[in-house]
Amino acid sequence: MHAALRAEGGTLAVAESLTGGLLAAALVDVPGASATFRGSVTAYATGLKASVLGVDEGLLDVYGPVHPLVAGQMAEGVRRLLGADYGLATTGVAGPEPQDGQPVGTVHLAVAGPGGTLVRSPRLSGGRATIRHGAVTAALELLAGRLAQRDAG
Structure with a gap:
C-alpha cells in the first residue's frame, strides 16, 4: 500500500468511526509509513463527523452515522482536513447490539481521491x-484496489 502511494507521490489520511483507530494503527505498523501517511481522525461521536469532518448534518439527521453517504463524506472530509491525496473512511456497527436500526455487521467504507469517491458496503459477521x-x-x-486502478489507468 505505502509502496504504491510512494510510487505516485501520494499521501493518505484516515477517518475512523467503527474501527476506532485500528486502521491508523495498521497503517503505521509498516516501516516507512511516515512517507505517505498524513494522520487520522477518530470521529466516534456522531457530532464530530459533522463538526470536524464536514459530514452534512442533514444527512446525519435523516440516516444516522451508519450510511454509505456518510462514509463517503468522511473520506472526503479527512482528505481535505489533513491535506492528503487520498482519504479512507470506516463507519458501521460492530455490536454487540444494533445501532439506529442498523444490524450488527453493517459496514460502510470509502476512499476519496483523484477521480472521485468510491464507497463499498461489505456485510461482515x-x-x-x-x-x-x-x-x-x-x-x-x-x-489497494483504487491505487491499482489508478496505476492501470
Whole structure:
C-alpha cells in the first residue's frame, strides 16, 4: 500500500468511526509509513463527523452515522482536513447490539481521491473484534484496489 502511494507521490489520511483507530494503527505498523501517511481522525461521536469532518448534518439527521453517504463524506472530509491525496473512511456497527436500526455487521467504507469517491458496503459477521478487524482489512483492500486502478489507468 505505502509502496504504491510512494510510487505516485501520494499521501493518505484516515477517518475512523467503527474501527476506532485500528486502521491508523495498521497503517503505521509498516516501516516507512511516515512517507505517505498524513494522520487520522477518530470521529466516534456522531457530532464530530459533522463538526470536524464536514459530514452534512442533514444527512446525519435523516440516516444516522451508519450510511454509505456518510462514509463517503468522511473520506472526503479527512482528505481535505489533513491535506492528503487520498482519504479512507470506516463507519458501521460492530455490536454487540444494533445501532439506529442498523444490524450488527453493517459496514460502510470509502476512499476519496483523484477521480472521485468510491464507497463499498461489505456485510461482515462475527463478534465485535472480528467485525472491526475485518473492516480494517476490507478498507485496506479498497484502497489497494483504487491505487491499482489508478496505476492501470
